[in-house]
Amino acid sequence: MSRKRRRSSSRKKSMVLPVILIVAVIVIIAAGVFLFFRLRGTGENPSDILKNYFSYITSQDYEKMYNLVDAGDVSKDDFISRNQNIYEGIGCSDVKVEIKSEEKDSVSYSVTLTTLAGEISYDNTARFTTDSEKETVLVWDDSVIFPELTSTDKVRIYTDEAARGQILDRNNVVLAGTGTAYSVGLVPGEMNEDHSADVETLAELLGMTSDAIESELSQGWVTDDSFVPLTTISASDADLRRQLLEVSGVMLSTVEVRNYPYGEAAAHLIGYVSSVTAEDLEEHPDEGYSSDSVIGKSGLESLYEDELRGQSGYTIVIEDENGEQKSVLAYQEKTDGEDIRLTIDITLQQSLYEQFQEDEGCSVAMNPYTGEVLALVSTPSYDTNQFILGLTTDQWDTLNNDESQPLYNRFRQTFAPGSTLKPFTAAIGLAEGTIDPNQDYGSNGTSWQKDSSWGSYYVTTLQDYSPGTLENALIYSDNIFFAKAALNLGADKFTAGLDKFGFNQVVPFEIKMSQSQYDNDGSITEEIQLADSGYGQGQVLANPLHLAVMYTAFSNNGSMIQPYLIYKDNPSATVWIENAISQENTSILTEDLKSVVNNRAGSGYAAHRNDTELAGKTGTAELKSEQGTTGQEIGWFSVFTTDPNATKPVLLVSMVEHVEDKGGSTYVVEKDDAVLDEYLGS
Structure with missing residues (x-):
């Protein structure tokens, strides 16, 4: 019985092996067929x-x-x-x-x-x-x-370039539009046989190297009659044009370029365009860009690129060998770019730039009742037209290596606000009942510490005064008063109050601004840091536009309004943070801020006017490497007109770095006074 089973098992195994072999052969053949067609790329039919x-x-x-x-x-x-x-x-x-x-x-x-x-x-x-x-x-x-x-036919595509939209100020003054420049080039057949001296002269005039010019002349497509472009120069430089035309073979050709009439005054706001790069084409596939296009690289030119650039028109045709059109395959009409009209008043923008152009700082101007942003200035600046005409290596290196950082956009950044924060520390204290506006808190002299646990650290202020009321604390900009105010509130209530004013939040605005903060890690844990934060130091950082928006609460019954940049025919305020300050406390603080500018003892009195009532607050923040040391000072002035029916209501916030040898915040006050004199007096 066992032998039969063994024979039967052996017979089954012998039958299975051929089946396995057959299946394996089929699989191999199928795989080969699949691979053949896969590699060849064909289908079955x-x-x-x-x-x-x-x-x-x-x-x-x-x-x-x-x-x-x-x-x-x-x-x-x-x-x-x-x-x-x-x-x-x-x-x-x-x-x-x-x-x-x-x-x-x-x-x-x-x-x-x-x-x-x-x-x-x-x-x-x-x-x-x-x-x-x-x-x-x-x-x-x-x-x-x-x-x-x-x-023998050709397929051709003809392009009808869309006109780029203009950027205009509120009065339709052109801030970015079409201008004229000169393309500088050489016609080889018109050059002297030995042209080395001419090339050296040309290189010096254009800020190029002789080798770079010779390289352009040696390209394969160049003939004696070719115009070999070298660079583009401003149409306004008549003296340079005259010198260039004295060089044999030089030809100037008029070209249209993007033009920025106000150059440095609006550079960080408007930005500039540049020729499309290979990287741009990769980032914007199927969007109609070609190697001949321009694209917004910074500022509003970049932010509103889609609206400004429009869509070029294209016609695709088949032409015969004689260039005669046989048929039109496709046609798309061009759509010119949109004009962008801003709330900016270029006269105010330019006035601020001219006052602060030598300083490292920035300014923001708003209509405090509508939220219209009237100016955004960063200084020092650069000429955007240079980017259109083409920067030489030396010019680019000079801009990048300048210690004052002219390419740096300061109005988007954050800085220690110093005493400009004091009205808001006061607002939090009034709301929490830890400050009585009528109480005399007495004199603390010009140096104070809570107790000996602070070691050698003291809060200092510039002037002693009496009585020690909230109004006088703002007039004399008393650091000690507001250090105590923050300590009386405690860290939780103080920071919650700043959160209510929009700290650690994104300001709703077309241009993204850095967020204001009161601590690098999000919370204040040290007592000395809390005291310093009460008067705008410690680790408090504020964005200038955000600070301006905070000050709109004094013009809008305690509500902070949203800033905006795109012009509206019928402007109206949109509230961002409602009732940031109660109406009662808004009235108290507004009167105190009027005193800062109109009281002869006030730190902002240099901006006092007889024709227009102003209110505001100065600020000086000292940036120290460690407690107990001295450091760089930042000067601030926040000032606003108080009459809602004024012809030109304005709120102005200016900041200047390195004011320690210029008179502190008074330096900023005096420059803003000159700007307001020109703006309100016009």
């Missing part, structure tokens, strides 16, 4: 071949396309060049093919493809044959690209 062919257009794999066709006398290189030039030239993408019918040797189909000029759709019929290896291939000629295209 003409329809599949055609679909694969058109899928390679989208992926720009022209060599795989060639492997699927019988191109007759057309070489592989010519096939690839022809297809690549046409499809990429028209910006072809998203190719879709639909099979209509299939015969043994032909396929009828429809194609839709996206181009720079919009969609192109057509019906066609493809023929198929077998090659020497008995494989089915597509019979190719130029009609596969477009049915009416022949080998």
